[in-house]
Amino acid sequence: MGTVADDADRAVSRLHIYRCVSARPAEVYSLGKMSETKTRRTNINLDTALVDAAAAVLGTARTTDTVHGALRAVIDRAARERLVRRDLAELTPGVLEQLRSSRQLA
Numbered sequence: 028m029g030t031v032a033d034d035a036d037r038a039v040s041r042l043h044i045y046r047c048v049s050a051r052p053a054e055v056y057s058l059g060k061m062s063e064t065k066t067r068r069t070n071i072n073l074d075t076a077l078v079d080a081a082a083a084v085l086g087t088a089r090t091t092d093t094v095h096g097a098l099r100a101v102i103d104r105a106a107r108e109r110l111v112r113r114d115l116a117e118l119t120p121g122v123l124e125q126l127r128s129s130r131q132l133a
Contacts, residue, residue, distance in 0.1 A: 078093055085096040 073090070078090055081097050082088070082093040085093060085100075087093040087096055
């Protein structure tokens with residue numbers, strides 16, 4: 028059985044989503060076209076207290092935006108968990124400084 032992160036990997040690879048992830052879940056923005064995904068109308072039973080709490084955290088007003096934001100937050104959390112598991116032994120302070128200096132504008 029796969030982990031949540033593995034499941035999210037598979038879902039994201041099918042959707043072809045490219046995002047920049049911030050430490051704050053509300054700050055996720057697309058770097059390219061979202062994909063060929065379709066919108067699906069559905070009826071689901073939601074705990075209104077949970078929706079209200081999530082909306083307050085995400086800064087959303089509509090239930091649809093809240094659900095989408097919460098789904099993105101789960102996917103982004105899984106991405107951060109994968110990043111934490113990566114072996115970054117070669118990423119020393121000197122290498123980081125080189126990477127940073129090469130990105131500075133002239």
